[in-house]
Amino acid sequence: MNLLATGPVIPNYAAQSSKCVVENDFFCFDWVKHNWGTVLWPALRQHIYLTLVAVAIGFAISLALALAAHRLRWLERPTLVVTGILYTIPSLALFELLVAPVGLNTTTAEIALVSYTLLILFRNIVTGLREVPDEVREAAEGMGMTRAQVLRRVELPLALPAIVAGLRIATVTVISLATIAYLVSAGGLGLPVHNALGEGPFKTELIAAGGLAVVLALVADGLLVGVQRLLTPWVRAARA
């Protein structure tokens, strides 16, 4: 069901086969140029889409769970156990386990990817909220803030560094794991990697697609660091 469901074999030797491609040299720029629009960009776009959706849904679920656990302490342990189990299941197994009930589609991939973000995000959000010093909380209450105001205006902002740290790990993890999404016909950069393997293996396509996955992860990580700097100017001010 899975391995056969992938697309046509990629390196098109007949059409624009340079000497480099035919001889399967280390890296052929001309192949990348020719196939950027048809192979690499669509895979990259799908990969970004898979990641954004998974992290967004994962964050929404984790935030809700973390806020609940922040209020009701006893919820923390069971949530950690369940998300921990999801996190531990190897990706290949989880994707296949979801094929039976959900089918070969993007939804399967998203469910699997979301389930890997939950432990990371939940734990970091809860940690961030809890590390807010009691004195700060009490000062806010003393100023007459309600519990909701304390959460929104004091606790969540102070928890931001931990939350963004969680987002960084979750995002990079999802980008790495989304390379398996091709198994359930959800595309992504794993598809050109897989196709390259079928061709002998075809090194250029492998390096280009694999490299894009690594670069995407590093760029996303860097962007999130930038976001954190913008959102928490006081961290740098305190350090200076």
Next chain:
Amino acid sequence: MGAGGTRVSEFADAFKFIAHNGAVAGAPQLPSLSGLALETLWVGAIGVAIALVISIPTGVWLGHIHRGSFLAINVGNLGRALPSLVVLAVGDAFLGLGLVVVELALVVLAVPPMVTNAYLAVDGVDRDLVDAARGMGMSGWEVLRRVELPLAVPLLFAGVRTASVFVVSTTTLAALVGFSGSLGDVIANETSYHFSGVLGAAICVAALALIIDGVLAGVQRLVTPRGLKLAQRTLRERPQALGDAVVEGAS
């Protein structure tokens, strides 16, 4: 698949496949599930062992001298950005696939979380305690062995645990690249095993990872010094150290 009834029967068939230890009617030459599970463990254990030998001394030493934090932490970040499939595929393309290359890939992927955790564990030991130990006349080596290492054990071992589960996962993924010698073989070979076999093997892989994680959690508890456990009982009420979360990486 479609209707709910078929879904249930798919899982029923998968459990039958497990109950028959991976036997498929009309294909007697296929390896058994238990054999493949043992092979997965064996391949993974070699990778974990090599990674341990490389990363624990490195991470512990860097932590002890409080140097190289940039290196130790960024190795972990970079490691998380490397997709297992890509590492395996590149190994296959440039070195040719075989046990050696799979082990190499496993080591490449297992070293980063181990080094980072070992570093953070030792580096994070309370400096006052180290100063006190020095004041009692301990040498650097004694401080490491009798103060820093015991206190670092829980976090250090958490890295080993993460890496081990990661290794199991990557070992099964090696089947997608064409390496045969793990439970992933069944998942990658639907033609021979049918979907029930694929599903059955996926259940086994998940169970194997959870069992390994559980066993290692037990070992972690055993190797944690008693004094630290008492302290942890109160610590558990507090959140886990952020460093713990920072070095995670899913498989």
